Amino acid sequence: MNDDDVLQRNNVKIIGRGTRPMIFAHGFGCDQNMWRFITPAFEDDYRLILFDYVGSGKSDLNAYDPSRYATLQGYAQDVLDICAALDLHDAIFVGHSVSAMVGVLAAKQEPERFSNLIMIGPSPRYINDDGYAGGFERPDIEGLLDLMDRNYIGWASFLAPVIMKNPDRPELGAELQESFCSTDPKIARRFAEATFFADNRGDLAGVAQPSLILQCSEDAIAPLEVGQYVHRELPGSTLRVMKATGHCPHLSHPEETIEAIREYLGRAS
Numbered sequence: 001m002n003d004d005d006v007l008q009r010n011n012v013k014i015i016g017r018g019t020r021p022m023i024f025a026h027g028f029g030c031d032q033n034m035w036r037f038i039t040p041a042f043e044d045d046y047r048l049i050l051f052d053y054v055g056s057g058k059s060d061l062n063a064y065d066p067s068r069y070a071t072l073q074g075y076a077q078d079v080l081d082i083c084a085a086l087d088l089h090d091a092i093f094v095g096h097s098v099s100a101m102v103g104v105l106a107a108k109q110e111p112e113r114f115s116n117l118i119m120i121g122p123s124p125r126y127i128n129d130d131g132y133a134g135g136f137e138r139p140d141i142e143g144l145l146d147l148m149d150r151n152y153i154g155w156a157s158f159l160a161p162v163i164m165k166n167p168d169r170p171e172l173g174a175e176l177q178e179s180f181c182s183t184d185p186k187i188a189r190r191f192a193e194a195t196f197f198a199d200n201r202g203d204l205a206g207v208a209q210p211s212l213i214l215q216c217s218e219d220a221i222a223p224l225e226v227g228q229y230v231h232r233e234l235p236g237s238t239l240r241v242m243k244a245t246g247h248c249p250h251l252s253h254p255e256e257t258i259e260a261i262r263e264y265l266g267r268a269s
Contacts (some may be wrong), residue, residue: 003085010051010078011058014086015039018046021088025079027097027121027248028195029180029188031057034096037254041262049086053078055187069190072098072198076105083113092265096250097121097221103199107209116268117211118261122230122245123222124200132201133225133242141196148189155181162220165246174251187221201233210236212264214257238264 001009016022023085024044024201025034032050036042044092052059053075068074079102082259083091092204100122107114125134147155160177161167180188189264210235215227231239244253 009054009060009063010082011130012082012086013050013061014047015050016043016046016048018042018044020046020235021049021086021091022046023049023051023082023088023091023093025081025093025102026056027099028191029176029183030096031058031179033057034179034248034251038250038258038261041258046092049082049088049091051078051082052081053191055191056183061184061187064187064191067152069187069194069264071194072102072200073105074100074101075194076109078165079106080110088113092116092118094261095120095122095208097123098198098249101203104200104203104207108203108206110137111208114139114209116207116265117207118214119211119230120214120250120257121216121219121222122213123202123226124230124233125167125198126221129201132229133223133264135223135226137220142203145189145192145196148185148192149254152185152188159244163247164252165218165220166252169252172246172248175251176248182199201229204233205235206231207234207236209269211238212235212261213237213239214239214249215239215242216246216249217241217247219247221247226255240264 026034031052055064080092091114093103100119103117126136127138128134156177161173164173166172244256246252249257
């Protein structure tokens with residue numbers, strides 16, 4: 001696949017007037033449009049790379065391969081393919097939710113591509129384990145996947161407000177629900193399985209890049225204990241506990257999110 005094919009496959013958009021690359025990787029059930037409140041703050045100083053994972057947003061659905069995207073490694077390969085197509089080095093990687101671990105996998109595989117990782121609501125494992133609090137029991141996750149199979153619209157309408165957790169702003173939950181519902185249910189189901197059954201705890205120790213962990217104060221998907229765990233296990237990491245609630249502060253609390261990223265990058269430089 002040539003470079004143009006990759007850029008078309010992942011619906012890559014490049015904006016900004018700077019030279020240093022900054023890659024924005026969306027979370028499960030979302031697309032690059034979810035970054036629209038954040039990107040204007042960085043356009044003057046960076047070259048911003050936005051994309052959709054294959055199966056999401058306006059990506060090329062014909063390129064979807066169930067075996068490739070059965071694990072998060074397939075999504076990490078999307079990121080690395082984009083980096084290769086654009087010849088990116090020393091990029092700042094901003095990953096929301098599952099994309100935080102996708103960034104970890106990509107950075108370990110080709111470390112020269114990335115200078116810093118910025119993780120919004122990361123979780124290396126969603127399911128509780130001996131001595132590890134991930135936030136969910138395995139039957140909880142199996143129940144959610146079962147609901148996806150039986151009633152996808154019902155699943156989306158139940159989960160979106162739980163993830164967003166800003167009940168005074170129902171339009172945010174509605175946007176996330178609409179994003180879920182615009183995704184092919186079979187593809188969403190496989191992405192959910194790859195996300196919620198993943199265990200990337202062992203990948204944290206070998207990450208060479210310094211990182212910022214943005215942890216929301218009340219997050220049903222990635223609770224505070226998880227952010228603290230990532231901070232302990234990830235060398236060179238900075239933990240910032242935000243006032244923001246929910247799992248999508250780049251949508252619900254963009255000003256605080258921008259300020260935290262700016263402050264971190266100012267110190268990092």
